[in-house]
Amino acid sequence: MGLMQVALLCSLTILSLSSLSNSLSSNYYHKSCPKVESIVAKVVRDATSRDKTVPAALLRMHFHDCFIRGCDGSVLLESRGGNKAERDGPPNRSLHAFYVIEGAKKAVEAVCPGIVSCADILAFAARDSVVLSGGPRWDVPKGRKDGRTSRATETALLPSPTFNVSQLQKSFSLRGLSVDDLVALTGAHTLGFSHCSSFQNRIHNFNSTHDVDPTLRPSFAASLKSICPVKNKAKNAGISMDPSSTTFDNTHYKLILQRKTLFSSDQALLTTPHTKTLVYKFATSKKAFHTAFAKSMIKLSSINGGQEVRKDCRFVN
Incomplete structure (x- = not known):
């Protein structure tokens, strides 16, 4: 197919x-x-x-x-x-x-x-x-x-972590999710770890005129290059999504504004007026982010189309 x-x-x-x-x-x-x-x-x-x-x-x-x-x-x-x-x-x-x-x-x-x-x-x-x-x-x-x-x-x-805002918006809208949901749910990137493969596009051979994505802060790009050199084949190489990667806070939005986020898709949120406004809002108010995230998670998780209650989660009945 x-x-x-x-x-x-x-x-x-x-x-x-x-x-x-x-x-x-x-x-x-x-x-x-x-x-x-x-x-x-x-x-x-x-x-x-x-x-x-x-x-x-x-x-x-x-x-x-x-x-x-x-x-x-x-x-x-x-x-x-x-x-x-x-x-x-x-x-x-x-x-x-x-x-x-x-x-x-x-x-x-x-x-x-x-x-x-x-x-x-x-x-x-x-x-x-x-x-x-x-x-x-x-x-x-x-x-x-x-x-x-x-x-x-x-x-x-x-x-994809390489998506632009238009691609993200289309992907989310197919699931009945708005641009506001998109920006709020992106905040989940405050938790966890990313492998080099998800952001290699930004630090090596970015395009015909730039080796590195110019929207990346140069000092941050240099640190990423040291962790993920172009010939690095280490399967588990990568970096935490943000310095407080086990705490669900609004640090991720602050990193976007500082040009120190990992994914192209996250940095792209500064390319349209509405998404940029929301990034600023969540970066300055953890309470606003948490409220919006909970609302959007309820919306996302309410889409269901299953048929049974499995006895074992790994296999159909």
Whole structure:
């Protein structure tokens, strides 16, 4: 299947899913599994106490899940037979901490068998990850079902770190997300680590006239070059997204203004008046950022189109 065919398929799928968000509710498990959120939160908290990279991993996993076929847990499925699943697509090969979701599912199944979807568990875990990192808490809409389809080819539709604002806006709008959502959700880049491959385009052979992206602060570009030389083949080479990469704060927006952010897609937010205004707003007010992020996460995570509640998050029933 060609990229354009994949794009059309995903676009139609996503647009058809947007109307299903009304089936979600805040009290979906009120009677059937009232302790589900506290069970998941404990698993995430325990995992984070052992590995500080877990929150960034789970938040990214949830985002990558929702952006393909809606929040249906399809990113959790393992490749089987001749089918290569999403988690093995190029943008997802660096995803990790799947064991946390599997552990949470096992803990929930022990109390409420066959009731809670893997998609809901991942949505809870992403929210808990933000809270544990000092970010806002929000009421996660509940009642997602797990999908039965997961294709590595469809990961080509994930937003790229090389996208400009026009490309980002198109990608987000296909999911029913606004420019305001785009800028707010970009703030998730305050957590985690980036491999060199995601920003090599900015520090080596940028274009025919510049070796380095001129929007990068020269001293920062030099430090990136020392970490990621052009011939560097180290698989895990890279750098933290920002100096406070385990704290969910508004540092990322400040770095954009300082021309010290890693991705072209982040720096591109200064190229249009509206996105630039929002970057300034969030850079100067962590409260404004946290409020906007929570609102946009609810919107993003409310797209769902699954069909079942999986017994095992790695495989369809």
